[in-house]
Amino acid sequence: MSRRKWTAEEKMNIVLEGMAPGANISEVCRNHGIAQTLYYRWREAFLQAGLSGLSAGPSTREQQLEKEL
Numbered sequence: 001m002s003r004r005k006w007t008a009e010e011k012m013n014i015v016l017e018g019m020a021p022g023a024n025i026s027e028v029c030r031n032h033g034i035a036q037t038l039y040y041r042w043r044e045a046f047l048q049a050g051l052s053g054l055s056a057g058p059s060t061r062e063q064q065l066e067k068e069l
Contacts, residue, residue, distance in 0.1 A: 004033070014039065015046045 006014075018028045018039055029036050 011042045012046060015043045018043065 014028065014032050014034070017023060018025050025036060025039060029039050
């Protein structure tokens, strides 16, 4: 049996499905055919990337708009 390749968008959607209020992680994982450990690994990566994205400085577009003002 070969391993499934998940796109970043598919992973994000599965993680968000599991983070929805009242979501059952076991059921989400079973529906998508993934192990719970894999779900939690994806969720941790998603949250860490989100944290670093929020802690980053203003984007170059934001800097350009500020210069124009």
